[in-house]
Each structure stands twice: as structure tokens, then as C-alpha cells.
Amino acid sequence: MRKVAFLLMFVLLLAACQAEETVQEGSQAAAEEQTVENEPIKITNGEEEIIIEESPQRAITMNQHVTEVMLALGLQDQMVGTAYLDDSIHPDYKEAYESVPVLADAYPSKETVLEANPDFIYAGWPSAFQNEAAGSREELKEFGITTYLHESSNMVHPELDNVFQDIRNIGTIFKEEEAAESLITDMSERIEAAKRKVPEQEEPKKVFVYDSGEDAPTTATQNFLNTLIEEAGADNIFGDIEKGWASVNWEDTAKANPDEIIIIDYGDTSVEDKIAFLEEHPVMQKVKAVKEAEYTVIPLSEAAEGIRAPEAFEKIVNGIYGDK
Amino acid sequence: MKHNRAFYRSSLFFLLAICIGAAAIASLMLGSASIPARDVVSLFWRVANGLSSTEMSVTDHIIWNLRLPRTILALTVGAGLAIVGVAIQALVKNPLADPYILGISSGASVGATLVILAGAFSFLGVYAVSGAAFIGALLTVILVYMLAQERFRISVTRLLLSGVAVSMIFSAVTSFLVMTNPRAEGIQTALYWMMGSLAGAKLEQLWIPVLSVILGYLFLHHSFRSMNVLITDDTTARSLGLKTGTFRMLLIVVTALITGVLVAVSGAIGFVGLMIPHMARIIVGPDHKILLPISAMLGAVFMVIADITARLVIAPEELPVGIVTAICGGPFFIWLLRRSHYTV
Numbered sequence: 001m002r003k004v005a006f007l008l009m010f011v012l013l014l015a016a017c018q019a020e021e022t023v024q025e026g027s028q029a030a031a032e033e034q035t036v037e038n039e040p041i042k043i044t045n046g047e048e049e050i051i052i053e054e055s056p057q058r059a060i061t062m063n064q065h066v067t068e069v070m071l072a073l074g075l076q077d078q079m080v081g082t083a084y085l086d087d088s089i090h091p092d093y094k095e096a097y098e099s100v101p102v103l104a105d106a107y108p109s110k111e112t113v114l115e116a117n118p119d120f121i122y123a124g125w126p127s128a129f130q131n132e133a134a135g136s137r138e139e140l141k142e143f144g145i146t147t148y149l150h151e152s153s154n155m156v157h158p159e160l161d162n163v164f165q166d167i168r169n170i171g172t173i174f175k176e177e178e179a180a181e182s183l184i185t186d187m188s189e190r191i192e193a194a195k196r197k198v199p200e201q202e203e204p205k206k207v208f209v210y211d212s213g214e215d216a217p218t219t220a221t222q223n224f225l226n227t228l229i230e231e232a233g234a235d236n237i238f239g240d241i242e243k244g245w246a247s248v249n250w251e252d253t254a255k256a257n258p259d260e261i262i263i264i265d266y267g268d269t270s271v272e273d274k275i276a277f278l279e280e281h282p283v284m285q286k287v288k289a290v291k292e293a294e295y296t297v298i299p300l301s302e303a304a305e306g307i308r309a310p311e312a313f314e315k316i317v318n319g320i321y322g323d324k
Numbered sequence: 325m326k327h328n329r330a331f332y333r334s335s336l337f338f339l340l341a342i343c344i345g346a347a348a349i350a351s352l353m354l355g356s357a358s359i360p361a362r363d364v365v366s367l368f369w370r371v372a373n374g375l376s377s378t379e380m381s382v383t384d385h386i387i388w389n390l391r392l393p394r395t396i397l398a399l400t401v402g403a404g405l406a407i408v409g410v411a412i413q414a415l416v417k418n419p420l421a422d423p424y425i426l427g428i429s430s431g432a433s434v435g436a437t438l439v440i441l442a443g444a445f446s447f448l449g450v451y452a453v454s455g456a457a458f459i460g461a462l463l464t465v466i467l468v469y470m471l472a473q474e475r476f477r478i479s480v481t482r483l484l485l486s487g488v489a490v491s492m493i494f495s496a497v498t499s500f501l502v503m504t505n506p507r508a509e510g511i512q513t514a515l516y517w518m519m520g521s522l523a524g525a526k527l528e529q530l531w532i533p534v535l536s537v538i539l540g541y542l543f544l545h546h547s548f549r550s551m552n553v554l555i556t557d558d559t560t561a562r563s564l565g566l567k568t569g570t571f572r573m574l575l576i577v578v579t580a581l582i583t584g585v586l587v588a589v590s591g592a593i594g595f596v597g598l599m600i601p602h603m604a605r606i607i608v609g610p611d612h613k614i615l616l617p618i619s620a621m622l623g624a625v626f627m628v629i630a631d632i633t634a635r636l637v638i639a640p641e642e643l644p645v646g647i648v649t650a651i652c653g654g655p656f657f658i659w660l661l662r663r664s665h666y667t668v
């Protein structure tokens with residue numbers, strides 16, 4: 001009986017300590033940006049309103065770019081699982097990544113997700129919430145799991161600021177506002193630095209994004225890659241189509257005569273194969289970019305709306321204007 | 325002799341009932357999360373003693389809110405598709421007919437892809453996909469039915485041909501929606517839907533498919549004699565006193581409603597509605613009185629096993645169950661076909 005009482009005391013003490021900690025952190029945040037003390041945090045996420053009473057301790061991330069956002073904020077200790085990489089995790093966060101269990105290579109099933117007993121799920125794409133994956137957000141809410149969908153990945157024409165807002169939201173949810181702000185500052189500084197390399201020009205350079213496809217090419221239209229191309233002062237030849245990705249045709253591509261081709265690297269077709277295909281294509285081989293072998297390779301993970309934006313942007317700027 | 329047959333039939337029912345029970349229990353025990361069997365038993369014991377869902381642990385939720393509804397839905401969809409298959413094959417007198425022959429799945433696919441890829445019907449909320457699929461399915465059947473009408477009579481050939489034509493048109497519309505949204509986020513979801521999946525089963529919504537299948541079964545069972553007559557030629561049928569026109573119309577309405585509901589909750593799961601009736605016919609012969617219950621039971625067992633496979637084969641990820649029904653069912657069906665001297 002005394003043992004039980006002792007244990008109970010201990011637990012209570014622990015709880016009290018934790019409560020004190022949250023209060024302290026809360027007041028810090030209040031001092032910085034006038035959040036109301038101890039009140040639940042409300043965040044609008046797309047059409048959903050998320051209410052966070054305590055910062056999550058058992059988060060699951062799905063899709064590489066959001067996993068990297070969490071790791072970049074140093075939140076690996078509050079994660080109980082990750083899933084779905086496009087390629088390999090950013091080398092800076094490899095160690096942190098390996099400390100968190102990988103639930104599945106692609107999307108884990110509902111059972112696997114529930115078995116990990118998460119209190120928060122952070123997904124990059126809405127397909128993470130399909131029935132064959134984690135299940136709908138409403139359903140997860142019934143299990144007491146808060147969900148956050150990376151907003152910038154789910155809009156037409158996302159801006160850099162939208163990505164920053166996502167990082168800021170995650171920072172707020174996990175009470176890591178400072179880490180979030182410093183990550184955002186680092187990212188914008190790198191992007192500004194790269195922007196200074198963009199030369200004065202009369203005609204913007206024309207860029208074609210080659211994602212995949214042989215009969216008809218799939219290309220980036222108004223997605224994040226397009227935003228980065230615009231930021232680099234260049235012109236995406238299919239940037240006027242109002243959706244994220246589109247299937248276009250070789251005729252229009254060749255007619256636009258792009259100066260630069262950005263090849264997205266993922267899946268089973270290698271970059272070499274994609275270039276070889278362009279060089280053998282009867283029409284595309286006549287295009288300026290192909291004749292001059294002006295290719296910039298961007299891995300799929302860098303084309304996503306995440307912390308790799310500066311890296312992708314530097315590659316794009318160097319690819320278009322570099323070494324001339 | 326007659327006594328023998330009765331014995332054979334009742335032992336067949338008994339055997340199938342045991343199979344259904346065993347498959348259902350296995351379906352509660354197996355999944356990508358490893359849960360010991362005693363936890364499953366203990367949950368049901370606790371629920372029987374008044375455990376409420378707020379007191380449930382994670383494991384309890386996995387069994388009660390994921391595996392149980394899936395198992396019930398699998399039984400329902402399997403049985404439902406099988407009996408609709410039997411009825412449709414009698415209706416059009418064609419062994420190649422399945423519940424989707426009148427274009428139901430293609431119409432439902434258009435509705436579902438419109439929701440998934442283009443965000444249509446958002447006013448229906450969480451029921452948007454099911455609702456749109458059901459509306460798509462019914463509109464298709466009405467269209468096919470109108471096309472098949474000739475001077476207020478339905479000709480089977482016209483029914484089949486308009487079904488095929490409308491299916492083709494709607495499949496093309498679905499393909500168009502998918503093609504114009506390459507790499508769109510919803511494509512995977514749409515594909516899962518088109519191949520059929522039971523992963524969306526929810527306990528509180530189960531009553532709709534369960535009730536439709538039960539009522540449908542009762543109607544079909546009630547009219548087993550008419551179906552027996554229907555598979556003979558029309559003159560014989562009429563001379564035996566069956567109003568073939570009215571009965572066909574009734575059959576179309578009932579099968580379309582059941583299939584529409586099933587497609588709305590589980591997507592277009594193929595093969596079950598085509599194969600199970602033939603399997604049942606190989607086992608018990610063409611009399612609809614026995615063919616219907618045996619088909620329903622076979623369909624239920626087959627679907628539960630297929631769903632277990634879909635959950636386990638690439639765990640912790642999941643496979644659309646429609647892939648399993650075709651890949652596992654196909655060879656088995658061919659084997660059965662080769663072994664017996666079966667003709668319709």
C-alpha cells in the first residue's frame with residue numbers, strides 16, 4: 001500500500017514538473033509574440049481548424065518534405081514514426097532520421113498507424129489520409145489524433161511565404177517558435193544570396209521542366225518549382241496553366257524553344273535515360289537547350305515545398321546563368 | 325436418393341457456415357498490427373460486459389473500429405455481389421454477365437473520380453465519394469435502361485449492348501479526368517477506388533449495405549421460381565405464366581440498387597460477381613433456390629479471405645482488394661472450369 005502511495009506521489013510530482021515546464025515555455029512565447037497564456041493554440045490548416053492544447057509528444061510524419069521540416073526543427077524526440085521517402089533523407093538529418101522508426105516505405109495502413117499510438121499526424125499530401133493509408137482526418141480526430149496537412153503542398157502556385165508559414169505553424173504547434181524563425185531566416189538568406197547571382201537581362205530565359213513521359217511529357221505548371229523558376233527571373237514555358245502539373249505535348253515544348261531544361265530525378269527512369277531520350281527525339285533534339293546540353297537536375301525531394309528550397313533554388317540559378 | 329441429396333445440401337451449408345465463421349475470426353485476428361488472439365477474445369468479452377468506446381485502448385480500437393467493420397463489410401459485399409451476379413446472369417442469360425455489365429461501375433467511377441480529382445459534390449461532406457458514386461451508378465442504369473427500351477419492351481441484346489456502350493463512354497470520361505491531372509494527388513486514391521477496397525468500412529455506416537443486401541436477398545430468394553423460368557426461353561417462360569417484361573424490370577431495379585450501394589461503399593471490386601455464381605453452379609447445379617444461398621455464402625467467404633490477403637501481402641502497406649480477387653480467384657476458377665464438365 002505504501003509502495004502504491006509512493007508511486008502515486010512520484011507520478012503526481014512528475015506531472016507537476018511537466019506542467020510547470022509548459023507554463024514557463026508558454027510565458028516565454030507570450031513575452032515574444034503575445035500568445036495568450038495557457039490557452040489552447042488555434043491554427044487554421046486549409047479548411048480545418050486545429051486546436052492544440054499541449055504540444056504533441058508522439059508525432060508521425062508522412063512524405064519526405066514534412067519529415068525533413070520536423071527534423072530541421074530538431075523534433076525527432078517527439079516523433080514515433082515516419083513514412084514515405086521520395087529519395088534519401090537530407091544528409092544533415094540522417095542521424096536524427098534514423099532515431100525514429102520507419103513505419104512503411106510508402107503509406108502505412110490504418111492499423112500500423114494506430115499501433116504506433118500517435119497524438120499528431122503531419123502529412124505532406126492528402127493521399128496520406130486516404131482509407132488505404134492513415135484514414136480520413138475526421139476519423140483520426142475521433143481517435144484523438146490531431147492532423148496537419150502541409151498547406152503549401154496543396155495549393156496552386158505556392159509561394160515561398162506559404163512554405164515559411166507551414167514551418168512557422170509546426171514551430172507553434174511544437175512550441176519551437178525560435179527554431180522555426182531561425183530556420184526561415186537561414187532559408188531566406190540563402191535564397192537572397194543566390195538571387196544576387198541573377199544577372200540583369202532583357203529577355204527572361206525560357207525554362208522547360210521535364211518530369212517524365214515519352215509520348216507526352218508531364219511538366220511543372222503552377223507548382224513550387226515554377227515559383228522557384230520565377231524567383232530566379234526566368235520563365236517557365238508552361239507556367240500559365242493553372243494547376244500543379246500537366247501533361248503537355250512535344251510540339252508546344254519544341255515551339256517554345258526553351259533555353260534550359262530542368263529534369264526532375266526520381267523513379268525508375270534515370271536522368272541519363274531522360275537526357276538520351278530528349279537527344280534522340282526528332283523534334284526536341286533541335287531545341288536550343290538540348291543542342292547546348294543545358295540541363296539542370298533537381299531530385300524530386302528538392303522540388304517539394306520544404307526545407308530544401310534554397311538548394312533547389314541555387315541549382316536552378318546556377319543552371320540557368322552559371323559558368324558563362 | 326432424395327434423402328441423400330438433402331443430406332448433401334445440409335452438410336454443404338454446415339461446411340460453408342463453418343468456413344464463414346473461421347474466416348471472420350481469422351479476419352479479426354490478422355492484420356499489419358500484431359495483436360495476440362487473447363486480446364481479441366478479451367475485447368469481445370469486455371464489450372459484452374458493457375465496455376464503452378471511450379475506455380478502449382489502441383489495440384481495442386484497431387479490432388473494434390478497423391477490423392470488425394471491415395470483416396462485416398467483406399461478408400456483406402461478397403455475398404451481395406455474388407447474388408447480384410446470379411440474378412444478372414439469369415436476367416441476361418449470358419454467362420459473361422457480372423453486376424457491372426449494365427455500366428454501374430463505370431458510372432460510379434465517373435462520380436467518384438469527379439469528387440476525388442475535381443472536388444465536386446463537396447456539399448456531401450464525408451459522404452461525397454460514396455454519394456457521387458451512387459448517383460453515377462443509378463444515372464447510368466437509368467440511361468442504359470432507356471436505351472434498351474424498344475416499344476415499351478426490353479430486349480436482352482439491346483440491354484447488353486447499351487450497357488457495354490455506356491460503360492465505354494464513362495470509362496473514357498474517367499480516363500480523361502485522370503489524364504488531365506497527371507501526378508495529381510488524388511490519382512492514387514482514385515485508382516484505389518476503381519480497383520475496389522474495403523478499407524473505408526465504418527461501423528456506424530455499415531447498416532446501409534447490410535440492409536440492402538439482406539432485403540435484396542429476400543427479394544431474390546422469394547422469386548427463385550421466376551428466375552428458374554427466366555433462364556428458359558421467353559415463350560416457355562410466358563407459357564408458364566411469368567410476366568417476363570415486368571419481372572425483368574423488377575430484377576434490373578433491385579440488382580442496380582444493391583450494386584449501386586455496394587460500389588458506393590467499396591468501389592468496383594471485380595470478379596466476385598462473375599465467378600462465384602459459376603462456382604456455385606458447378607457445386608450445386610442451376611436451381612436458384614439453392615444457387616442463391618450457396619453463392620451468397622461462397623461470396624462472403626471468398627471476400628473475407630481476399631481482404632485478409634490484401635491487408636497482409638504487402639503489410640504495413642495495403643493492396644486494393646480488387647487486385648486480390650482477380651489474381652487469386654482467376655486461376656482457381658480456371659482450374660475448376662478445367663476439372664469439371666461445366667457449361668451454362
